[in-house]
Structure formats: C-alpha cells, structure tokens
Amino acid sequence: MTARHVITGFSNPTVKRIRSLRDKKHRRREGRFLTEGLRILTEARAAGHVPETLVLSDRADPHPLIDALEQDVFARGGEVIETSVDILEKLSGKSNPQTVLGVFDDLPTSLDAIDRSAAPIWLVAQEIRDPGNLGTMLRTGDAVGAGGLILLGDCTDPFSVEAVRASMGALFTQQIARANGADFLTWLRAGPGQLVGTSLRTDTDYQAPNYMPPVFILTGNEARGLPEDYEAACDLTVRMPMMGKADSLNAAVATAVMAYEVLNQLRRT
Structure with a gap:
C-alpha cells in the first residue's frame, strides 16, 4: 500500500489548489470538484466513482469505510493526504469540517x-x-x-x-x-x-x-x-x-x- 502524504502547512500548493475548488471559475479551469463527508464519498464509491485525491484528518478514528476508500484511491493511482483539522477547516470553509474530503474529476454533462x-x-x-x-x-x-x-x-x-x-x-x-x-x-x-x-x-x-x-x-x-x-x-x-x-x-x-x-x-x- 502506498504511503499517505502528510501536509502540515497552510501555504502548501496542494492545499491552495484544493481550496480553490470552492470557487466556480477554478472548478471549471481544473475540471474537478470537491466533496465532503464519509457518507457522500462512500455513496460515490458505491456508484463507481473514486476521488483522485483523498484528504483525511490526522485525528480521524479508524473506520473500515475510510480504509476501503483509501485502498481504492491508491489502487487507481490517486493520492491520499493526511492533514490537521485546521487545514481541513480551511479547505471546506466550515468551522466544524468533515474528517474526509475528496477531489473528483468533473462528471459528464452532455x-x-x-x-x-x-x-x-x-x-x-x-x-x-x-x-x-x-x-x-x-x-x-x-x-x-x-x-x-x-x-x-x-x-x-x-x-x-x-x-x-x-x-x-x-x-x-x-x-x-x-x-x-x-x-x-x-x-x-x-x-x-x-x-x-x-x-x-x-x-x-x-x-x-x-x-x-x-x-x-x-x-x-x-x-x-x-x-x-x-x-x-x-x-x-x-x-x-x-x-x-x-x-x-x-x-x-x-x-x-x-x-x-x-x-x-x-x-x-
């Protein structure tokens, strides 16, 4: 299993890129969007959609659904990031953020x-x-x-x-x-x-x-x-x-x- 990438700084370029996906123009430019919460990410996985980037809290309790998501992300060549609750708060824009976030490729809209x-x-x-x-x-x-x-x-x-x-x-x-x-x-x-x-x-x-x-x-x-x-x-x-x-x-x-x-x-x- 590939190792998680630990991020501790707010100025990290990956943090900035993921945070930018809260803005419509950046979502369109990147062709990606942001999803929060274990339930939604699990629903996405069940429907055959796995995030290209998975962001986990360093305080998250072990959970079999998180393990399954992580394994699928690695199996498809994606990245798993472990970071602090403070940085998750910055990414989600919420004062009480979810412990799991995912970055997905845009879905087709034709x-x-x-x-x-x-x-x-x-x-x-x-x-x-x-x-x-x-x-x-x-x-x-x-x-x-x-x-x-x-x-x-x-x-x-x-x-x-x-x-x-x-x-x-x-x-x-x-x-x-x-x-x-x-x-x-x-x-x-x-x-x-x-x-x-x-x-x-x-x-x-x-x-x-x-x-x-x-x-x-x-x-x-x-x-x-x-x-x-x-x-x-x-x-x-x-x-x-x-x-x-x-x-x-x-x-x-x-x-x-x-x-x-x-x-x-x-x-x-």
Missing part, C-alpha cells in the same frame, strides 16, 4: 449522453439558482428512481460544495446534463417523452392527468416560475392545490411532490 429509455422519470430544472434546491432535486431523483437532472439556462453550479452537500451523494447516482432551452426541446422531440411543467397559470390538478413514461418534470426558477414560452412547449402543465395563504411551494418541494405522483401512478400500472 445532453447527448442521456439515454431517455434508462428511466421512466427525468427531472428538468429551468434557471434554478439555489444550490440547496438543486442538490435536493438530485436527492429526490435518486429516491424516485429517476434517470437524472437536466439543467436549462443559467442554473447554479451542480458541483458547488453546497449543491454536492445537499445532494447527499445523489450527484453520483443521477446523470446531469446542461443545455439551453431550444437544444433541449429539439433533443426531447427527437424521441419519446412527455414534458410536464408545474405552473400557476393552469387549472389542471397534478393528480388528474395520466403520465406516460418517460416523463420529464419541468420546474421553473424559484422566484419567477416557468416562462410562458416554456409552458407553451409542454405537453401538460399542472398545479398543486394550495390550501393556505401561500401561492406556491418551494421549487425543490414541488419537484418532489410531482415526482412521487408520477412514481405512484407508474407503480399502480
């Missing part, structure tokens, strides 16, 4: 890589700006057996530390694609797929239609919802009943409600 027949449900997000919402959508997609999440327009970065953390490892089980609206619609209409948008400008209850897989559930921006041209491109637009004073649900919550309605219909048939 729309052409999506196989729509691979799953009956797909999630589509139009200009979702909150990384917590995006990560939660990925987690929902994993929960309902969706194939992945397609990001349209100016969405937040799915590889930000906040989005990765909110996904709880689903980032590694869900395919992710990025596209503009026109390219997505051209791709969608080239094969089977029912596009269902959530909207306040319709009277159709979300439980009324018969959903036909593959179903693409389209959720709009948190503040503005779906633009009218996107709604016009949908096969169906639906709304969820709002019994209180609020006029809409959080975007990630609305996506989850819709995804489970589609899943339940498919389970019954």
